[in-house]
Amino acid sequence: MVVLAASITTRQGKPLLSRQFKDLSKDRVLELLSNFQNLVAEISSDHTFVEDKHVRYVYRPFDNYYIILITNRQSNIIKDLATLNLFSQTINSYLSSFHDQEIFHNAFEILSSFDEIVSMGGYKENLSFTQVQTYLSMESHEERIQEIIERNKEIEATEERKRRAKEIARKEHERKHGFVSANGGRPNNGILISIKEVINAEFSRDGTIHSSELKGVLELRINDHDLSHSNLKLADSIDVRDRSFQFKTHPNIDKQSFLSSKLISLRDKSKAFPANDQSLGVLRWRKIAPADDDSLVPLTLTTWISPSESQQGFDVTIEYENISELELTDLVFTIPLFPQEPVDINTESSTSAEAEVINMDQETGTSISVSQIGANDSGVLAFSIEAPYEDALYPMTVSFQESSRDVSAKSFTGMAVDSVVMAADHDQELPYDVITSLKSDEYLVQ
DSSP, X not given: OOEEEEEEEETTSOEEEEEXXXXXXXHHHHHHHHHHHHHHTTSOTTOSEEXXXXXXXXXXXXXXXXXXXXXXXXXXXXXXXXXXXXXHHHHHHHOSSOSHXXXXXXXXXXXXXXXXXXXXXXXXXXXXXXXXXXHHHOOOHHHHHHHHHHHHHHHHHHHHHHHHHHHHHHHHHHXXXXXXXXXXXXXXXXXXXXXXXXXXXXXXXXXXXXXXXXXXXXXXXXXXXXXXXXXXXXXXXXOTTOGGGOOEEOTTBXXXXXXXXXXXXXXXXXXXXXXXXXXXXXXXXXXXXXXXXOTTOSEEEEEEEEEOSSSSEEEEEEEEEEOSSSOEEEEEEEESOOOSSOOEEOTTTOSOTTOEEEEEETTTEEEEEEXXXXXXXXXEEEEEEEOSXXXXXXXXXXXXXXXXXXXXXXXXXXXXXXXXXXXXXXXXXXXXXXXXXXEEEEEEEO
């Protein structure tokens, strides 16, 4: 047998992919495929091949498409049908669904499999489906090593950019809120307590909470040696024996005092906390909530997607609700797409007049800011975006933060400090400042 070409077309005759194994021009292949469309329209659906004066078309319909082998008329039809079956198996292994974009997305793999099945010259290789899959999965060791090197370089570059961005954001945050830094800034009472919490959560597109996790740390920062012999008394409302929070004290902290008296103090009473104006983490906690539990989720999300009438893409509506008592700021929604056309924000449907696209690049995608949302408030963000298919819009990433500077402030989970006292005299209270902060890390809609 001699296979002249292998092609995939729609049932309406639109060619999608074609691989020529003999010296055939593009125009000639298009002419042959056009002839096939005319021939197949004149026969019943039970046929598996048709012929004209020059070639034979061995074909198989799948969904709204045809797989077609163009052979010479002297070719063995039995072998041709076996070859067609192998082509069909291979193509189906690459397609999760049957539509044009899915075929185009896997075009390289499909054409590579064609080359494994039929050699240049049009002769079928003596291979099974398993062997074809094995050959296609083979990798060059040198190429693999080079890919790893390049990937590591990209990861290092990305991490460096993230580190620099976080450093810039931290300095800007301290400048705006008057936080104390090692280089100066707003003066404090000598003791600064930072209660930081980070949230990870994953939602389904209909708003169901798949998972949520919170991690927290209490940091102590002292810039006066006279205040370094001190103890922190946590608020009475905190249950330090609550196993769901997985509290963990620093190795130098007296764990027994923490569990019995909710006291953050050093195990070695002769020593003092560092007074070097640097933050020291003294307590950490972690809590994981079960699915559908919103106790660790300050912001709930639901997405609605529909094909856009105005452009090749989709209309996206995101409903969000702040179910916490905190005001969330810097609220940003990021879609993992870098469209060629501008994103069109629907100001009539969106509740925030400040909604705007703040970033578009190939690495991070498209980010839309809606500024902030008040406690127990809700909102809607609506926009149109160019996208090849709906799944390309996910996972959506949501980022936000909250911070306050108040000696009586509580964190999102209720962590708070009742007082700071001298280690030698618990009746002598010391002045201190408290900063609480909450931010999202991986807050996703999948």
